[in-house]
Amino acid sequence: MRLPGRVGYAGRTSNGTVAAFIELDRVRRQPVGAAGEQPCAAVAFESTYRALPASRRRLFRYLGLHPGPDFDVCAAAALGNLTPVHARRTLADLCERRLVVECGTRYRIPDLIAEHARRLAVEEPAVLRAAALARLANVDRIPLDPRRGRPGDRH
Structure with missing residues (x-):
């Protein structure tokens, strides 16, 4: 069980570099099923x-890039290049539509839906x-000004 709070996202890869995340992205892009097969x-x-507004669809696609099983609002905001407030609202809508599940202060995408998000990404x-x-x-590595309402705002 993971405790809520700050998570070093870069620490989940071999050397914590952007190159490691890009490599993970390359691996994630491998085909999931047989060619032409759509369950x-x-x-x-x-x-x-498709029923989602464009901004919600965009964040959902980018959540498919997340390397871990769950994420927080700051991770979603960073992936979608959103403010934490906008990310929180978007996540609430995705939860309401059951594309994302809220787990305390963290969120996760159910496995079958996560595969779909990865395909979209x-x-x-x-x-x-x-x-x-x-x-x-x-x-988590760049201290950002909390008054600006960007990822990194932990208040």
């Missing part, structure tokens, strides 16, 4: 996903995926 669940998830341009992973790697 019925994926069709249902796609329908729910692969469709993003590589440069945008790398930028999102770089923001995630830096979320």
Whole structure:
């Protein structure tokens, strides 16, 4: 069981560098199923996903890049390049639609839905995926001004 609080996201990779996150992204982009195969669940998830507003769809795609089983608001904000307030609101909407599950102060995407999020993340341009992973790697290493309401705001 993990205790809530600050998590060193960069510490989850071999050397904590942006390159390690990019390598993890490369591994995650490997095909999940047989070519042309789309399970019925994926069709249902796609329908729910398409019903989301564009900003919610974008964060959901980027959450598919997260390397761990769960994440906090600051990690979601970093991936989506959002303020913590906007990330929290978006996560609340995704929870309401049952695409994300709230676990105390953390969130997780159920396994089947996470696979769908990863597939969607692969469709993003590589440069945008790398930028999102770089923001995630830096979320705990760069002290940000809490008055600006950006990731790193722990108040």
